[in-house]
Amino acid sequence: MATKLSPEQLDMVRRWAAQGVDLNGIQKNLVAECGVHMTYMDVRFLLLDYGIEIAKATAPAPAPAPQPAAPAPAAEESVAEPTPTMGGKPEVTLDELQIPGTLLSGKAIFPSGVKGAWQIDQMGRFGWSELSGKPSTAELQAFQFELTQLLSCGA
Secondary structure, three states: OOOOHHHHHHHHHHOOOOOOOOOOOOOOHHHHHHOOOOOOHHHHHHHHHOOOOOOOOOOOOOOOOOOOOOOOOOOOHHOEEEEEEEEOOEEEEEEEOOOOOEEHHHHHOOOOOOOEEEEOOOOOEEEEOOOOHHHHHHHHHHHHHHHHHHHHHHO
């Protein structure tokens, strides 16, 4: 990580995380209140490096619309592998021809219907483009899992 934060700035980040501010919010707060510009991944690594965890939101999130054809998983199955939403897992593809200036690129379709193009540049920075909405946290975690599986298989 290239950007170093002062102890006071780290305390601010800890407070924001304790309040349940997400990574994007922390990134925006760093710019607005500290004048520190960091990429999303740098903020993520910062939290990991200092063992800072984002507190869960106290207000319950609205329940997704029930899916009529989805069977309820057995108790032992639900522990084995995380599932993104009731609608299934995201569809993640790798572009055959990479976008100029990227190391890897591809497309993703989330169970909620959100679609977007993802890319990883030569510096290892991840980014989204053409995102048609905002995927849920569970969908993003499932996307990371699916992308990891796709890349580890050498596809």
